[in-house]
Amino acid sequence: SQKIEQNSEALNIQEGKTATLTCNYTNYSPAYLQWYRQDPGRGPVFLLLIRENEKEKRKERLKVTFDTTLKQSLFHITASQPADSATYLCALSLSGGYNKLIFGAGTRLAVHP
């Protein structure tokens, strides 16, 4: 069956450290993978998109890797801050047709001062 999995347990880290979140998928062949941030009670906000032929993408303190062999994406936040505390969702974008995104359940990140 097709699955997209993110660690359901919250990730707790100390301010200033690097947070690494994992997204694994099975039986999908995504053309793109996206990461979103969601604050409690709010709609998700787009952060980064990486294509299947890209290994890594960076934006300020954020870095995403995409390994289509391992079927895994890693999302890194360097020099983390308490304001980075939120739930982070990965989403697979399948090729063809309309823009269908398959979302993972998300991982909650808590950055402690």
Add this chain to the structure above:
Amino acid sequence: SQTIHQWPATLVQPVGSPLSLECTVEGTSNPNLYWYRQAAGRGLQLLFYSVGIGQISSEVPQNLSASRPQDRQFILSSKKLLLSDSGFYLCAWSRERGAGNTIYFGEGSWLTVV
């Protein structure tokens, strides 16, 4: 710039009552429109998407329906709500039809069916 508005933000409805959630997008034309539902602790589930006026596709069979009476208006409805319809509903839009485009979400509507 583009904005998306969704309302009401919160509602409590009795079982068997009707539902209407509305969403409008401003600052763009011919957007793709989406309705998602998010149950507690679970991922976003795509309910409906629309690529144009009157064109609605359903992803999962359910007690809900969607309509797109105007280019930038998307409505989620039910004739008779079930307890299982409770959840966080999100309207969203994207610019183009193909894959790989960012989806922009509204602020969501909390629905509690009692």
